Amino acid sequence: MVNIMQIPQIRLQQTYAQIGLRITQPVQEIEQKQADQSIKQVPATMTIERKPSHLDIDQEQLWNELNFKSNSVFSEDMAAFAKQEALEAVAEKAQEGDQFAAIEKKNDAIQSVVSAKANPGPAEFNIGFIPSYGSVKIHFTPTELTIDWKQGGAEIETTQNKPIHNYTPGKTEVYLRQMQNLEIDFVGGNVDSKS
Structure with a gap:
């Protein structure tokens, strides 16, 4: 006769712990503004x-020659003319006096002077313009x-702008995604035995 005997068993079922990572990537932003430039054009001058x-035109000599003289010029010319006439009259009288004084030459001085005055020589004539x-x-x-x-020229002014840099660092968060677990079961078993 066969007897079945139960032998107890221990059954272990284990689940390992698992961790998870939440990773946030770093963010870097760089903004470069263009340089400010001003140009001022200076024009040529x-x-x-x-x-x-x-134009200067001097007609004084012309008017004097046409006998349209100014008062000052007319007075000067008349004074010079009178002086010349007086000198010539004095010279003539002196010459006549010399003729009258030369009695020793026995010539008729009166007749010679009268004749010279009555019959003057030919007048001088000249063509003038x-x-x-x-x-x-x-x-x-x-x-x-x-x-x-x-x-002129150009005046150029340049102002550099610094870059705008924003940086957000990344981070890593560790969390428990699955808890560890150990399950223990006791299970009885049957064993055949011969008696």
Whole structure:
């Protein structure tokens, strides 16, 4: 006869612990602004200085020769003419006096003086142009231009801008994703035996 005997058993069922990682990546932001630049254009300048032309016409000699004299010139000419006439009259009288005084030459001085006055010599005649050449004096000063240039250019100003840097560091979080577990079961068993 076979007897079945139960032998107890221990059954172990183990679950290992598991950990999880939550990783947040770091974030880096870099913003580079362009440099600020200002350009100022300075224009060229031109300065022109002009002295106008000038024409001088002197007609005084022309009018004097045409006997359209100013009072001052007329007075001077008349004074010079009177002086010359007076000198010539004095010379003539002196010459006549010398003729009258030369009695020793036995010539008729009175007749000679009267004859010279009654029969004067031929008058001097000469062709003249009135007004004479060059009696109008002309002087012309041309226009003068002075040009001054000043070169312009460009004024450039540059301001650099620093980069804007934002950095958010990353992080790693460790958490328990699964708890460890150990299950122990006691199970009885049957064993056959012969008696």
